[in-house]
Amino acid sequence: MTGRSPSNLWTMARLGNRIRGISRLSPTATAGVIIILLFGVLALFSDMFMPHDPVSSFTDRILQPPSAQHWFGTDGNGMDVFSRVIYGAKFGFGIAIPAVIIAVLIGVPVGLIAGYRGGLLDEVLMRIFDGLRVFPSIILALAVVAATGQSLLNVVLVLGFLDSPVFARLVRSEVLALRSSIFVESAIAAGNPTWRILFLHLLPNSIQGAMAQTAVRAAWAVRISATLAFLGVGIQAPTPEWGAMIRQGAEFMVSGQWWVAIFPGIALILLVFGLNLFGDGIQDILDPRRRVSK
Amino acid sequence: MNLLSVQDLQTHFIFRDIDHQLREAKALNKVNLTLNSGQVLGIVGETGAGKSLTAQSICGLLRPPAKIVGGSVTFQGRELLTLSEDEINTIRGAEIAMVVQNPRSSLDPLTQIGAQLVRLHQTHTGGPLAGSRKKALDMMQAVGIPDPEGRFTAWPHELSGGMAQRVLIAMALINEPKLLIADEPTTGLDVTVQAQILDLLNELVARFDMGCMIITHDLGIVAHYCDQVAVMFAGEIVEQGPTREVFLTPAHPYTQQLLAATPERLQLGVKSQLGGQPPDLFNLPTGCLSQDRCTLATEKCGAPPPLIEISKGHLARCHFVKPAEKGRSKSNE
Numbered sequence: 001m002t003g004r005s006p007s008n009l010w011t012m013a014r015l016g017n018r019i020r021g022i023s024r025l026s027p028t029a030t031a032g033v034i035i036i037l038l039f040g041v042l043a044l045f046s047d048m049f050m051p052h053d054p055v056s057s058f059t060d061r062i063l064q065p066p067s068a069q070h071w072f073g074t075d076g077n078g079m080d081v082f083s084r085v086i087y088g089a090k091f092g093f094g095i096a097i098p099a100v101i102i103a104v105l106i107g108v109p110v111g112l113i114a115g116y117r118g119g120l121l122d123e124v125l126m127r128i129f130d131g132l133r134v135f136p137s138i139i140l141a142l143a144v145v146a147a148t149g150q151s152l153l154n155v156v157l158v159l160g161f162l163d164s165p166v167f168a169r170l171v172r173s174e175v176l177a178l179r180s181s182i183f184v185e186s187a188i189a190a191g192n193p194t195w196r197i198l199f200l201h202l203l204p205n206s207i208q209g210a211m212a213q214t215a216v217r218a219a220w221a222v223r224i225s226a227t228l229a230f231l232g233v234g235i236q237a238p239t240p241e242w243g244a245m246i247r248q249g250a251e252f253m254v255s256g257q258w259w260v261a262i263f264p265g266i267a268l269i270l271l272v273f274g275l276n277l278f279g280d281g282i283q284d285i286l287d288p289r290r291r292v293s294k
Numbered sequence: 295m296n297l298l299s300v301q302d303l304q305t306h307f308i309f310r311d312i313d314h315q316l317r318e319a320k321a322l323n324k325v326n327l328t329l330n331s332g333q334v335l336g337i338v339g340e341t342g343a344g345k346s347l348t349a350q351s352i353c354g355l356l357r358p359p360a361k362i363v364g365g366s367v368t369f370q371g372r373e374l375l376t377l378s379e380d381e382i383n384t385i386r387g388a389e390i391a392m393v394v395q396n397p398r399s400s401l402d403p404l405t406q407i408g409a410q411l412v413r414l415h416q417t418h419t420g421g422p423l424a425g426s427r428k429k430a431l432d433m434m435q436a437v438g439i440p441d442p443e444g445r446f447t448a449w450p451h452e453l454s455g456g457m458a459q460r461v462l463i464a465m466a467l468i469n470e471p472k473l474l475i476a477d478e479p480t481t482g483l484d485v486t487v488q489a490q491i492l493d494l495l496n497e498l499v500a501r502f503d504m505g506c507m508i509i510t511h512d513l514g515i516v517a518h519y520c521d522q523v524a525v526m527f528a529g530e531i532v533e534q535g536p537t538r539e540v541f542l543t544p545a546h547p548y549t550q551q552l553l554a555a556t557p558e559r560l561q562l563g564v565k566s567q568l569g570g571q572p573p574d575l576f577n578l579p580t581g582c583l584s585q586d587r588c589t590l591a592t593e594k595c596g597a598p599p600p601l602i603e604i605s606k607g608h609l610a611r612c613h614f615v616k617p618a619e620k621g622r623s624k625s626n627e
Contacts, residue, residue, distance in 0.1 A: 186400040189355055190414055190465065191387030200413065204404045
């Protein structure tokens with residue numbers, strides 16, 4: 001497209017209107033976006049916000065309560081909890097985003113092919129994915145990460161794989177409805193090979209529901225990865241990951257040093273809450289039937 | 295050599311019912327058709343006669359449980375029924391194009407119409423993108439879309455039914471096919487737009503020297519726009535011939551009844567409505583398929599009727615038709 005300035009202005013004005021429209025349509029989504037952006041900024045520019053190094057210990061200030069110098073206090077190793085909570089946002093996003101991307105990359109093509117081809121292939125693929133969903137995800141993730149080795153990469157891969165059935169199911173159900181629609185038949189009649197029909201016509205028309213789910217599934221990934229770290233699988237203790245920090249702090253709760261566990265817990269809850277708000281809001285916006293009439 | 299020649303095409307629906315009984319609906323029985331370049335062939339018949347199924351069989355668009363069980367389809371001397379899916383994909387959309395009813399739902403709702411045209415040209419013809427874009431704009435111009443540049447980025451939902459049908463015709467013609475199959479191209483459009491679209495089709499057929507097959511319920515359309523007409527009944531072509539000849543001197547009793555049932559003739563008090571029902575496709579009668587509703591039927595209709603050439607290019611499938619000229623009869627009576 002040629003960049004004519006009036007049309008650019010027009011586009012920008014339209015974009016502004018669109019944003020205003022969305023925020024009016026769904027205050028939930030807006031609140032979610034604000035929370036996510038907040039954590040996103042913290043994760044990207046954590047160096048600017050951290051008053052101390054998150055992994056260097058002040059041996060003289062072990063388990064100090066919140067003060068002007070250490071806003072959230074210090075933990076059992078004398079590390080600054082505030083800096084560690086901020087740094088932990090990196091792990092929240094660093095696990096959730098790649099995990100969801102992997103889940104989409106596995107689930108969406110499988111859903112497309114299973115839905116379009118149908119028959120035995122569909123049955124086999126869907127039964128495999130049903131099998132994955134039968135196990136409680138935490139137990140399965142625990143087992144797989146414990147078996148494959150304790151690394152961040154493994155956690156990401158396992159979460160992505162475990163979550164792919166969600167996307168496969170969503171896309172498949174859309175494709176089932178779309179594959180006999182007239183425009184798909186027209187595309188076949190126009191001599192398009194199957195891969196073009198799948199990826200040029202069915203994919204854009206069936207992806208909407210799956211995309212609305214990404215935020216909710218990201219929240220799930222944040223929660224599960226924190227749970228794994230809390231249980232001591234995957235990410236290990238001195239790493240400033242929220243789940244690992246909560247585990248460390250848990251033993252001090254009984255002795256009254258609440259700040260070590262509570263602050264990473266609040267951060268975790270806020271991020272999961274924000275992602276869920278955003279996901280719900282997106283679904284409300286995309287599905288007019290769920291809209292509350294005012 | 296004919297552009298398209300369909301010989302004894304048989305398509306059946308074969309499936310198991312809820313009792314796991316194998317059932318077979320004989321939807322197409324012995325379809326015989328020929329079509330030449332520059333000709334417009336109208337296929338008429340009542341609902342369920344197999345008009346659309348014929349078109350889908352020709353293009354290899356059948357899905358189970360529909361299955362071609364016999365016959366042949368030759369296009370430019372090439373047998374279509376034995377081609378693989380990949381081979382037929384190079385013909386569909388490139389050399390044989392289809393225009394279907396419901397133009398608005400035939401377009402991908404999430405792609406701008408210009409992009410749909412360009413994609414289709416890229417799929418079959420290829421070449422630089424700019425060339426495809428130019429071709430798309432030319433085609434939009436050719437089918438009478440006002441302001442092609444502006445409409446290039448329009449979304450399918452922004453088009454009226456008539457405009458969407460024009461876009462579909464542009465898409466069908468963008469790869470310069472040799473054969474255009476229009477399956478009820480004007481259903482759902484009002485009469486003015488209908489006339490515009492059909493005039494356009496006729497003009498384009500002449501300009502690009504294509505063969506064109508129009509499937510319709512409307513005898514008026516056939517009389518006005520088609521050089522040839524084929525009348526279908528219960529999966530059979532009962533009569534094919536030059537439109538004028540078939541309309542003025544219909545040979546097959548079913549064609550006679552069909553023509554007598556048009557509202558204009560009803561008003562003249564010539565004849566009444568068509569009585570009876572088409573035969574049960576699961577349980578076809580032996581012999582002539584229209585014997586139940588035919589006024590002429592006698593016991594000799596229990597034998598399959600021969601295809602008789604009445605005059606050059608005018609054929610009918612009936613025992614009572616007599617070839618006008620001597621010889622040339624395929625009858626074995």
